[in-house]
Amino acid sequence: MIKEILVSKWMDNTLSPQELEQFKQLPEYGDYMRLSDYAQAFRAPDFDANACFNSIESRKNLKKNSSKRWLSMVAVLAFLVAGAYFFTQASSSKEITTAIAQQETITLPDNSTVILNAMSSLAFNENTWDENRTVMLDGEAYFKVAKGSKFTVQTDKGTVSVLGTQFNVQERDKMFSVSTFEGLVRVETDNFTGNIGAGYGIFDYNGKTIKRELELQKTAPSWTEKISTFDSAPYSAVIAEMERQFDITIKASTVQTNELFTGSFTHTDLFQALENITIPMGLKFSVTGKVVKLEQE
Amino acid sequence: MPKSIADNVCEESQYKAIYNRYAQDLHNFLYYKFGSNFNPSDKVQEAFIKLWENCAKVAPPKAKSYLFTIGNNMMLNAVKHEKVKLNFQKIPTQDRDHHNPEFLLEEKEYLIKYQKALSKLTEGQREVFLMNRIEGKRHKEIAELLGISRKAVEKRLYLAIDKLRVDIKEL
Numbered sequence: 426m427i428k429e430i431l432v433s434k435w436m437d438n439t440l441s442p443q444e445l446e447q448f449k450q451l452p453e454y455g456d457y458m459r460l461s462d463y464a465q466a467f468r469a470p471d472f473d474a475n476a477c478f479n480s481i482e483s484r485k486n487l488k489k490n491s492s493k494r495w496l497s498m499v500a501v502l503a504f505l506v507a508g509a510y511f512f513t514q515a516s517s518s519k520e521i522t523t524a525i526a527q528q529e530t531i532t533l534p535d536n537s538t539v540i541l542n543a544m545s546s547l548a549f550n551e552n553t554w555d556e557n558r559t560v561m562l563d564g565e566a567y568f569k570v571a572k573g574s575k576f577t578v579q580t581d582k583g584t585v586s587v588l589g590t591q592f593n594v595q596e597r598d599k600m601f602s603v604s605t606f607e608g609l610v611r612v613e614t615d616n617f618t619g620n621i622g623a624g625y626g627i628f629d630y631n632g633k634t635i636k637r638e639l640e641l642q643k644t645a646p647s648w649t650e651k652i653s654t655f656d657s658a659p660y661s662a663v664i665a666e667m668e669r670q671f672d673i674t675i676k677a678s679t680v681q682t683n684e685l686f687t688g689s690f691t692h693t694d695l696f697q698a699l700e701n702i703t704i705p706m707g708l709k710f711s712v713t714g715k716v717v718k719l720e721q722e
Numbered sequence: 723m724p725k726s727i728a729d730n731v732c733e734e735s736q737y738k739a740i741y742n743r744y745a746q747d748l749h750n751f752l753y754y755k756f757g758s759n760f761n762p763s764d765k766v767q768e769a770f771i772k773l774w775e776n777c778a779k780v781a782p783p784k785a786k787s788y789l790f791t792i793g794n795n796m797m798l799n800a801v802k803h804e805k806v807k808l809n810f811q812k813i814p815t816q817d818r819d820h821h822n823p824e825f826l827l828e829e830k831e832y833l834i835k836y837q838k839a840l841s842k843l844t845e846g847q848r849e850v851f852l853m854n855r856i857e858g859k860r861h862k863e864i865a866e867l868l869g870i871s872r873k874a875v876e877k878r879l880y881l882a883i884d885k886l887r888v889d890i891k892e893l
Binding site for chain 1: 762
């Protein structure tokens with residue numbers, strides 16, 4: 426028992442001179458001293474506190490900038506609304522744009538929610554929202570629409586309208602696709618007009634439309650969980666999506682980009698994502714700064 | 723405890739002060755507890771980003787335990803029961819004979835046994851032991867950092883050093 430007290434005091438540097446003498450008499454004294462001396466060999470690696478703080482700061486600023494942009498938008502809106510009071514019934518239109526690798530969740534005036542994927546923009550009119558639930562979309566977004574009057578999504582390639590449901594609209598380059606997760610959606614494009622029920626989607630590429638079943642048990646598009654999934658999509662669309670989710674440029678001049686790709690990639694790890702999209706196609710990649718080169722294996 | 727200027731850590735100066743005060747301790751704590759298979763510096767960064775994101779909800783006196791909990795949880799998610807291993811390096815020696823190969827060999831063997839014995843300690847024992855012996859932290863300081871009682875630190879330290887002594891003898 427006395428041993429335990431002496432050891433504890435020694436480890437807290439509180440031994441009195443007499444106690445120190447007693448401690449030295451312990452048969453284990455030599456072992457303890459050796460353990461104590463050699464503990465230094467296991468010291469933690471150097472921690473570069475400044476470098477770590479700088480990367481925290483830059484990550485913080487990234488977040489702050491996007492909220493600042495939001496703030497200035499609110500300010501412009503407030504100005505527009507104020508203007509409307511004094512002059513005409515000028516409409517206040519609201520536009521939300523996302524950058525590379527950014528996703529934004531937007532709550533519309535009726536509490537419908539929209540998750541906007543990277544490099545997309547959504548515009549709607551707040552003033553006339555009660556009479557006309559219409560949004561303009563450029564890019565990709567997932568909608569959870571509150572029950573109510575007709576809700577319309579307009580894109581350059583077609584119009585999607587519903588009463589209250591959950592669906593995904595994607596309009597990118599030559600591609601237009603709609604997936605319905607709940608309810609019934611009406612889709613009108615130049616070469617397709619019809620209703621899409623829950624569990625189904627349409628995929629329009631280069632003027633050809635296919636209607637198909639969604640993967641079972643899916644309740645939301647996977648990109649809302651940081652995974653982009655493709656089902657027989659042209660490889661060029663996969664590359665384009667990759668460039669939207671990561672701040673990189675992909676060079677694939679020697680690769681067949683009209684081949685079809687089925688698979689997915691994560692948004693959280695560039696290296697893993699590159700493996701996800703190259704290995705199944707028998708490709709290899711090399712990264713130089715922000716440029717990624719894809720080549721045949 | 724000095725009175726806090728702001729109620730939360732969203733204030734830049736407050737945030738920086740908390741960083742300066744705890745980042746190094748958090749880093750070393752994570753290293754001693756989980757070993758060198760994982761990068762503790764990344765977890766420090768993640769924990770501080772989390773603190774920033776939730777700065778409005780965390781009062782400054784709570785920041786320390788918030789950071790240690792987040793860091794610890796992030797490590798636990800990454801570790802998933804991997805065996806803990808701490809790297810060792812040569813320690814500067816003054817009074818020892820560098821050129822005696824027999825001594826050097828014996829020293830290396832001792833360190834390998836020491837390394838094994840450390841991995842056999844409980845996480846709780848290892849973290850307090852290394853913070854105490856390497857960092858020279860007093861019982862009270864360790865107790866405050868980990869949010870446990872002084873008595874618990876004392877107990878763990880004694881169990882740790884005695885277990886190391888016995889284990890090294892047996893190895």
